[in-house]
Amino acid sequence: MSKSKIYCTHPLFEPARKLLEEHFEVEYWKGTERPPRSEVLKRVVDKEALICLLTEKINEELLAIGPKLRIVANVAVGFDNVDVAACTRRNVVVTNTPGVLDETTADFAWLLVMAVGRRLLEGDQLARSGTWKGWDLDQLCGADIWGKTLGILGLGRIGRAVAHRAQGFKMRLIYNDAVRAPAEIEKELNVEFLERDQVLAQADFLTLHVPLMPETRGLISVAEFGKMKRTAFLINASRGPVVDEAALVAALESGRIAGAALDVYESEPFVHPGLRRSNVILTPHQASASIETRTKMACMAAENVIALFAGRRPPNMINPEIFRPS
Numbered sequence: 001m002s003k004s005k006i007y008c009t010h011p012l013f014e015p016a017r018k019l020l021e022e023h024f025e026v027e028y029w030k031g032t033e034r035p036p037r038s039e040v041l042k043r044v045v046d047k048e049a050l051i052c053l054l055t056e057k058i059n060e061e062l063l064a065i066g067p068k069l070r071i072v073a074n075v076a077v078g079f080d081n082v083d084v085a086a087c088t089r090r091n092v093v094v095t096n097t098p099g100v101l102d103e104t105t106a107d108f109a110w111l112l113v114m115a116v117g118r119r120l121l122e123g124d125q126l127a128r129s130g131t132w133k134g135w136d137l138d139q140l141c142g143a144d145i146w147g148k149t150l151g152i153l154g155l156g157r158i159g160r161a162v163a164h165r166a167q168g169f170k171m172r173l174i175y176n177d178a179v180r181a182p183a184e185i186e187k188e189l190n191v192e193f194l195e196r197d198q199v200l201a202q203a204d205f206l207t208l209h210v211p212l213m214p215e216t217r218g219l220i221s222v223a224e225f226g227k228m229k230r231t232a233f234l235i236n237a238s239r240g241p242v243v244d245e246a247a248l249v250a251a252l253e254s255g256r257i258a259g260a261a262l263d264v265y266e267s268e269p270f271v272h273p274g275l276r277r278s279n280v281i282l283t284p285h286q287a288s289a290s291i292e293t294r295t296k297m298a299c300m301a302a303e304n305v306i307a308l309f310a311g312r313r314p315p316n317m318i319n320p321e322i323f324r325p326s
Helices: 014-023 037-043 060-065 084-089 102-117 120-129 157-169 183-189 196-202 222-227 245-253 291-309
Strands: 005-008 025-028 049-052 071-074 093-095 149-153 172-176 191-193 205-208 233-236 259-262 280-282
Touching: 014 025, 014 291, 037 060, 049 291, 060 084, 071 291, 084 093, 093 291, 102 120, 102 157, 102 205, 102 233, 102 259, 102 280, 149 157, 149 196, 157 172, 157 183, 172 196, 183 191, 196 222, 222 245, 245 259
Parallel strands: 005 025, 005 049, 049 071, 071 093, 149 172, 149 205, 172 191, 205 233, 233 259, 259 280
Antiparallel strands: none
């Protein structure tokens, strides 16, 4: 019996390839750059499953061209690149890879906190430049992290993992979320729930861990920067459009805030030129980029596809209302 056909917009890691190739006829994009839109559309015509990254837009156009598609497996926790409603209308299952990247992303968020607070990249550049004259009392003085106030917007899995790490720095932890955490979680993490404006006003470091939804798009903009301390730093390892980049650039240029560290951008891969400043850390959406975590993500996407074709509900299904066991 012939195997079902799958298209992967990335070669994936070997453990994930082995899982897939045991069950399916798999075709991979093997170019060094991301596949052009025309290539993705061409390849999905006869495929029953698509494994993709956040860089691929899954919409009505693609779904119409690939009428055999039964599942779109996103290798990411976010799925704002997928028109879930359109997939649901066409009975196409949508899956993601939640949970597996929480700790790795929290590690990276802490890397950003420390790097921007202690001016790490400026120090690295000076040491490499050949112009360093030696130690001096006021050379590259940054901000202490221990004992400061960490504001967390979004106390989900990643936000909680960040809070766990903050305890070792004896920080005061404050947060805001659309849904307040249970009392036992607040006690365990030693975090205090405050209104959002209070978090903005009191945080020395403000870190964002919210999903991208209509209500979080532009969550941090002109008004919010106006409420922050001039000595505060903004850290964003969630989704780029959560921050109004034009407003952020204006806040940095005016000294309204002390600096920022960003792993995500409003219009990726475009980076606003006004963000290329010495007090801004810029990284290319790499918060979950460890070999271990990215391999687990790829395997999770593969397992979601395998489950569906075996007649089981995929474990990370975004639109479970359409699942019908075979």
